[in-house]
Amino acid sequence: MKVTQDYTTKEALLELYNKPLLELVFEAATVHRLHHNPEEVQMSSLLSIKTGGCAEDCGYCPQAARYHTDVETQKLMTVDSVVEQAKNAKENGSSRLCMGAAWREVRDNKDFDNVIEMVQAVNDLDMEVCCTLGMMNQDQAKRLKNAGLFAYNHNLDTSKDYYDDVISTREYEDRLNTIDNARKAGLSVCSGGIIGMGEAIEDRIGLLMSYMEMETPPESIPINALVAVEGTPMEDQKPIEQWEMIRMVATTRIAFPKSVVRLSAGRTKMTMEGQALCFMSGAGSIFAGDKLLTTPNPDYNEDMEMFKILGLTPKAAFSDGDKPETKPDLIIEARKAKEAVRVEELKAARTKIDGFEPRKVTTVDSL
Numbered sequence: 001m002k003v004t005q006d007y008t009t010k011e012a013l014l015e016l017y018n019k020p021l022l023e024l025v026f027e028a029a030t031v032h033r034l035h036h037n038p039e040e041v042q043m044s045s046l047l048s049i050k051t052g053g054c055a056e057d058c059g060y061c062p063q064a065a066r067y068h069t070d071v072e073t074q075k076l077m078t079v080d081s082v083v084e085q086a087k088n089a090k091e092n093g094s095s096r097l098c099m100g101a102a103w104r105e106v107r108d109n110k111d112f113d114n115v116i117e118m119v120q121a122v123n124d125l126d127m128e129v130c131c132t133l134g135m136m137n138q139d140q141a142k143r144l145k146n147a148g149l150f151a152y153n154h155n156l157d158t159s160k161d162y163y164d165d166v167i168s169t170r171e172y173e174d175r176l177n178t179i180d181n182a183r184k185a186g187l188s189v190c191s192g193g194i195i196g197m198g199e200a201i202e203d204r205i206g207l208l209m210s211y212m213e214m215e216t217p218p219e220s221i222p223i224n225a226l227v228a229v230e231g232t233p234m235e236d237q238k239p240i241e242q243w244e245m246i247r248m249v250a251t252t253r254i255a256f257p258k259s260v261v262r263l264s265a266g267r268t269k270m271t272m273e274g275q276a277l278c279f280m281s282g283a284g285s286i287f288a289g290d291k292l293l294t295t296p297n298p299d300y301n302e303d304m305e306m307f308k309i310l311g312l313t314p315k316a317a318f319s320d321g322d323k324p325e326t327k328p329d330l331i332i333e334a335r336k337a338k339e340a341v342r343v344e345e346l347k348a349a350r351t352k353i354d355g356f357e358p359r360k361v362t363t364v365d366s367l
């Protein structure tokens, strides 16, 4: 049987993808067992911390402001409500929390400071924290790393060739730069794609080739099936067959044997048997909870039943890397110190006003 190192060209990967399905699954299952515990699947939760109103035009996304979908715009959640949701997710077996904000890019403002505090708080709960916040520069990536972020998600979505058919408001190169910034800050990288957007099989392989060309491929590769949402340009795309999902998971597993391949959006259209073949082929994670940002996802109890039937156990946090240390954020500390000074100044001003005695005015009558 061929080993992974042979699959470094587009032609070889294409041939692999098109192998008889059961041969492909067998090969992927063999590679998976060399590098991962096949009985464990990580349960992750995806939380939309800021929903809708995004300036980008990703053709699959109901959160883009320019499309008319049912998504209601919501401003950034508070740190306390994120912590509450994280605790619930942990109680339900999730060991990773991915926080998604519908932003074009990270901005250096109070909202980002709040996200930093969210990361610190969720890391303190001993969960792997992942964020997907759009494009970011290296300083922002460093702040997230210092806050205790485990991974940064930034999907390439598809091949470089098909990219312009999906998004026009930012370049493929922009995405690669953000991934590079995350990598340089020492973050683990989560990056994957969506199939079923009208792309050719060559584009699916092209996506994998983009990762193959990186010095270090992503530690985590989510594979999504398009969930066609009414009001988006892709609303009429037919759902893909689950066999295509299995092929994509298996090919990704063989191409990147050490990465965690995540079976992500689109599971509602798959049978339990189809998902079982994905786990057999190397999918090492699912998203738990009945919503994936804004689109439907299987019910928690259904997933628990599936785990029971298949004999799978939820994977513990930090099985694939140490828990990041949380360091103080100098920008937040400076802001808080400034705010404390301001509060003291206001208090002093108030005392002055309260203790103010009007000067006695001498009138003609009092003489």
Ligand code: SF4
Pocket: 054, 055, 056, 057, 058, 061, 062, 063, 064, 101, 102, 103, 104, 134
């Ligand atoms: S995928 Fe992200 S960047 Fe693209 S429109 Fe949706 S929220 Fe915005």
